[in-house]
Amino acid sequence: MNATSEVRGNAGGPGATAALIFDVFGTLVDWRSGVAREAERVLGACGVAVDALAFADAWRAQYQPAMERIRGGGEPYRPLDVLHRANLDRVLDDLGLSGRVDEAARTDLNLAWHRLDAWPDVTAALHALRPRFRLAPCSNGNIALMVDLARRNDWNWDAVLGADVARDYKPKAVVYQASAAALGCEPGAVLMVAAHSDDLAFAAKAGLRTAHIARPDEKGPGRGESAPKIPVDFAAADLADLATKLGAART
Amino acid sequence: MNATSEVRGNAGGPGATAALIFDVFGTLVDWRSGVAREAERVLGACGVAVDALAFADAWRAQYQPAMERIRGGGEPYRPLDVLHRANLDRVLDDLGLSGRVDEAARTDLNLAWHRLDAWPDVTAALHALRPRFRLAPCSNGNIALMVDLARRNDWNWDAVLGADVARDYKPKAVVYQASAAALGCEPGAVLMVAAHSDDLAFAAKAGLRTAHIARPDEKGPGRGESAPKIPVDFAAADLADLATKLGAART
Numbered sequence: 001m002n003a004t005s006e007v008r009g010n011a012g013g014p015g016a017t018a019a020l021i022f023d024v025f026g027t028l029v030d031w032r033s034g035v036a037r038e039a040e041r042v043l044g045a046c047g048v049a050v051d052a053l054a055f056a057d058a059w060r061a062q063y064q065p066a067m068e069r070i071r072g073g074g075e076p077y078r079p080l081d082v083l084h085r086a087n088l089d090r091v092l093d094d095l096g097l098s099g100r101v102d103e104a105a106r107t108d109l110n111l112a113w114h115r116l117d118a119w120p121d122v123t124a125a126l127h128a129l130r131p132r133f134r135l136a137p138c139s140n141g142n143i144a145l146m147v148d149l150a151r152r153n154d155w156n157w158d159a160v161l162g163a164d165v166a167r168d169y170k171p172k173a174v175v176y177q178a179s180a181a182a183l184g185c186e187p188g189a190v191l192m193v194a195a196h197s198d199d200l201a202f203a204a205k206a207g208l209r210t211a212h213i214a215r216p217d218e219k220g221p222g223r224g225e226s227a228p229k230i231p232v233d234f235a236a237a238d239l240a241d242l243a244t245k246l247g248a249a250r251t
Numbered sequence: 252m253n254a255t256s257e258v259r260g261n262a263g264g265p266g267a268t269a270a271l272i273f274d275v276f277g278t279l280v281d282w283r284s285g286v287a288r289e290a291e292r293v294l295g296a297c298g299v300a301v302d303a304l305a306f307a308d309a310w311r312a313q314y315q316p317a318m319e320r321i322r323g324g325g326e327p328y329r330p331l332d333v334l335h336r337a338n339l340d341r342v343l344d345d346l347g348l349s350g351r352v353d354e355a356a357r358t359d360l361n362l363a364w365h366r367l368d369a370w371p372d373v374t375a376a377l378h379a380l381r382p383r384f385r386l387a388p389c390s391n392g393n394i395a396l397m398v399d400l401a402r403r404n405d406w407n408w409d410a411v412l413g414a415d416v417a418r419d420y421k422p423k424a425v426v427y428q429a430s431a432a433a434l435g436c437e438p439g440a441v442l443m444v445a446a447h448s449d450d451l452a453f454a455a456k457a458g459l460r461t462a463h464i465a466r467p468d469e470k471g472p473g474r475g476e477s478a479p480k481i482p483v484d485f486a487a488a489d490l491a492d493l494a495t496k497l498g499a500a501r502t
Contacts, residue, residue: 134398134402142433143410143412143416143433143434144432144433144434144435146410147385147409147410147434147435148435150409151385151409156407157408157410158398158401158402158411159394159397159398159408159410159411160409160410160411161394164416164433165394165415165416181395182393182394182395182415183394183395183398184395184398184399
């Protein structure tokens with residue numbers, strides 16, 4: 001854990017929310033249709049036709065197992081770009097496509113995760129929240145990936161936090177706690193925002209407050225969370241609704 | 252070093268400058284007059300009269316020795332806020348003021364470094380540079396400190412890099428290289444911007460390009476660098492001049 005916790009900055013004691021930290025894949029960006037779009041483009045140029053949405057799902061299915069090997073201590077920390085690339089190679093193997101997708105195409109396709117679009121409510125809501133709260137992603141994506149998503153979608157963060165700064169993966173407590181410390185906040189002054197109840201459950205266990213954002217279609221129509229499965233401090237229909245609930249909506 | 256270097260993002264090969272990273276204390280903010288102002292305010296409220304500029308100089312004089320104990324491996328990494336606080340206690344001891352400045356005042360005064368003002372040319376130049384280049388501080392200041400300086404001075408960074416991300420202190424090569432990697436860049440695609448020739452010399456040795464900013468009055472009138480002491484890629488009168496040299500000046 002980041003030793004910044006030894007000395008707090010001048011933000012937020014335990015009473016007030018001073019910072020919001022965000023899950024990104026699924027909560028702020030639509031990973032499924034974006035990865036499918038990139039797969040169709042890159043694999044199409046290789047003369048390979050695939051069910052692009054199924055390809056996105058297969059690639060994403062390798063996400064948790066790859067991180068779990070690191071979370072468990074069996075492998076040293078490596079950034080998500082590296083895990084995504086190994087997972088891509090595995091998925092291409094599984095589909096019998098190894099010989100048909102060259103190195104340049106794989107490098108290009110791996111950047112699909114850098115080229116995802118925000119859900120329509122996100123960018124304006126982040127701009128509305130920024131004057132009132134410190135804002136940072138707390139994603140398992142590495143910093144370079146977060147930088148590209150922010151530039152693409154016109155987001156301004158106070159800092160880019162998450163796995164790369166903590167050098168471990170959510171939902172380990174160190175990732176949430178190091179993010180709070182890096183913003184100069186007690187955990188209880190930080191609101192973790194996510195569309196996934198498990199992420200929020202672990203954030204709460206680490207001492208943070210929690211806000212759930214409904215993303216009912218994240219993994220395909222009706223295959224996302226339309227409501228939290230656990231008690232949360234805020235349950236919002238989208239990020240604009242959360243901004244309203246926090247009194248930060250634009251008038 | 253951050254393992255992001257294993258997989259590059261989609262920014263900048265070795266040919267073009269894709270990112271600028273910045274020294275902060277002295278290069279972007281006037282630490283001496285800001286710390287003096289805060290010392291006068293906080294110590295004055297304790298009924299202690301000091302030569303505020305001499306106090307700022309004495310505090311700053313403890314900066315390199317404290318980092319050197321960590322750079323040398325004798326002590327584990329701790330963020331600059333923690334070093335600043337230990338250094339403050341030492342300076343108060345040296346001045347025979349230990350019994351006259353209580354814990355609350357010390358905590359407040361330690362945040363002097365979070366409350367520094369930018370040199371007058373800086374904020375507009377950063378806004379002009381941002382559309383063309385990825386921008387991040389590469390400072391020995393910790394993330395919470397950088398967040399406060401950015402909010403105070405209206406800066407928008409792509410990420411906050413430097414000591415807290417590398418978990419070591421400049422001028423060790425890992426700090427420059429981890430900052431480039433975190434931005435998805437080869438070191439040669441990153442321009443290190445500083446008012447200190449030694450910082451730039453080590454950045455160049457780590458593979459980065461270099462830009463020197465003149466800050467002739469950083470440490471008092473005439474006690475700063477008005478020109479680089481080493482060969483650099485750019486030597487600029489201020490940050491606006493660098494933006495012009497990079498073709499990013501506002502018209």
